[in-house]
Amino acid sequence: MPRPLSPHIFIYRFGYTMSLSILHRFTGLTLSLGFILLGAWLTMLSLGESHYQWLTSGTMGLVLRVGLALWLVAFLYHLANGLRHLFWDAGLGLERAQARRSAMIVLVTVAIAALLLLYAFWVPR
Amino acid sequence: MSLGFNVFARAFSGGAGHAASRHWSAQRLTAIVLVPLAIWFLVALLTLPDLAYATVHAWVARPLSATLLCLLVVFLFWHSRLGVQVVIEDYVHHPLALAITVHLSTLLHLLAGGAALLAILRIALGNA
Numbered sequence: 001m002p003r004p005l006s007p008h009i010f011i012y013r014f015g016y017t018m019s020l021s022i023l024h025r026f027t028g029l030t031l032s033l034g035f036i037l038l039g040a041w042l043t044m045l046s047l048g049e050s051h052y053q054w055l056t057s058g059t060m061g062l063v064l065r066v067g068l069a070l071w072l073v074a075f076l077y078h079l080a081n082g083l084r085h086l087f088w089d090a091g092l093g094l095e096r097a098q099a100r101r102s103a104m105i106v107l108v109t110v111a112i113a114a115l116l117l118l119y120a121f122w123v124p125r
Numbered sequence: 126m127s128l129g130f131n132v133f134a135r136a137f138s139g140g141a142g143h144a145a146s147r148h149w150s151a152q153r154l155t156a157i158v159l160v161p162l163a164i165w166f167l168v169a170l171l172t173l174p175d176l177a178y179a180t181v182h183a184w185v186a187r188p189l190s191a192t193l194l195c196l197l198v199v200f201l202f203w204h205s206r207l208g209v210q211v212v213i214e215d216y217v218h219h220p221l222a223l224a225i226t227v228h229l230s231t232l233l234h235l236l237a238g239g240a241a242l243l244a245i246l247r248i249a250l251g252n253a
Binding site for chain 2: 003004005006025028029031032035036038039040042043045046049052053056072075079082083085086089117120121
């Protein structure tokens with residue numbers, strides 16, 4: 001049975017709120033890849049120290065660190081914008097002005113939270 | 126609420142089983158559950174003294190973290206699979222290609238989720 005699809009984006013005049021919607025998908029897919037990484041990370045952890053070392057040090061470790069930083073930003077965005085979507089689903093904040101304001105709130109919050117968390121993440125503990 | 130879902134059921138599903146509206150509700154439900162779970166995971170990781178093997182292993186082995194991690198993996202599995210399916214449906218239109226990509230995504234999700242659950246249980250239940 002055919003399901004309803006999202007109307008194709010080229011139908012609409014471009015508004016900046018649309019890029020948030022596209023970003024939501026993009027970060028969602030990024031996080032789905034992160035889910036595979038989560039499985040790999042926990043598996044290596046369960047297999048013992050040498051496996052975990054292999055995954056978290058050297059070139060792999062660098063790739064993991066950069067991936068984790070990107071994943072962190074993607075997560076913060078998907079979380080903030082996802083909450084925005086949940087409010088919409090409850091019928092709240094659907095007016096154009098409200099949607100634009102919540103878009104700005106999401107972007108500013110994510111930018112600040114990302115900077116703070118990346119700092120906390122990278123500073124040696 | 127029930128009015129809302131009836132409208133969605135009538136508008137979106139072809140009739141049998143209301144699969145599409147269930148998909149829609151499940152994606153929102155898993156999203157709501159994931160808000161506290163994912164925040165817990167992030168905060169827990171960031172407050173660990175380091176991410177060395179011994180530290181992380183001991184943290185996963187704790188009953189509370191193991192339980193919440195299992196829940197996180199289950200809900201992430203479900204939410205991610207549903208989300209990827211929606212994206213695939215929007216861009217892959219050939220019926221056979223659509224079926225193959227959706228099932229491939231499910232398979233990858235099962236592999237990652239299954240491996241994650243097995244790993245958590247192995248760690249939490251001692252060095253099996």
